[in-house]
Amino acid sequence: MEKRDLNDLLWFLAVAEECSFTKAAAKLGIAQSTLSHTVKGLETRLGLRLLTRTTRNVGLTEAGERLRHSLAPRMADIEADIAALMSFRDKPSGTIKITLSDHALESVVWPKLQPILRDYPDIKVELSRDNAMRNIVEEGFDAGIRLGESLEKDMIAVRVGPDWRLVAVGSPRYFEEHPAPEHPQELVRHNCIKIRQATAGGLYAWEFEKDGQELRVRVDGQLTFNTSYPMVNAALKGYGIAYVPEDLVMEHVTAGRLIPILEDWSPPFPGYYIYYPSRHQNSLAFKVVVDALRFRKSDVF
Secondary structure (H helix, E strand, O other): OOHHHHHHHHHHHHHHHHOOHHHHHHHHOOOHHHHHHHHHHHHHHHOOOOEEEOOOOEEEOHHHHHHHHHHHHHHHHHHHHHHHHHHHOOOOOEEEEEEEOHHHHHHHHHHHHHHHHHHOOOEEEEEEEOOOOOOOOOOOOOEEEEEHHHOOOOOEEEEOOOOEOEEEEEOHHHHHHOOOOOOHHHHHHOOEEEEEOOOOOOEOOEEEEEOOEEEEEOOOOOOEEOOHHHHHHHHHOOOOEEEEEHHHOHHHHHOOOOEEEOHHHOOOEOOEEEEEOHHHOOOHHHHHHHHHHOOOOOOOO
16 A cells, blocks of 8 residues: 555544544544545545445444554554654653542642643643543553552552541531441441442442451442542531541541541551553653652652
């Protein structure tokens, strides 16, 4: 195939990934008619039908799927090589895409990123706040940030935050009406503020541990959220007991607005790590971001 067909292949790959000429054209910054004409020309030169087109959908034929399967990893390798070449520039530059939870963003990542964004104006960081576990390779992220216990084994991982723990808290008003539980199993008789896990879609069973004994308690209550921050607000207003990261409620506990319970059942566990495929470690911009986020014992926010 002649070299001039390389753009045709790239444009075909964009359509295959988006399953839409409209979305692919917007992504490429070209007219939809130009994109459609170019892909049809590619099919003509190959003598193969690559796409199935309907008024609503664009799909891949068997030949189109084989071509996409061949092109996608090669283009990913080329993009990684180009990113690595950026390390030869005088100034780190490029866009780093990271998926992370809202708690990781607010408690660890954003405080550490602010200085480097000022020092390295050519580095761009795209932060996708999401409590689900994402496949960072398939979804186009450079890295993810999750708890140490949730890391994929085939990834490089660098610690970015200290150990922390979940604590069960309720308002003085709530405990005036409902005596505080002295054992985790007593939580089943309380109005608990639940959290839904984004990945599995199920409700999180509260996990406790004491003297080597581990307990998982499936609580119930009126309210369910998919993030910790509104759980704190609900607990403050007396709607029940919340089980949330300790740093979110320390100020309220000190001020007496919330009362911690079952503290001896809530030991600390490994904090946040940034994880990524090994092919990203040669980008100078990426190294700057990872080094800025790296956990140091002196870190205090």
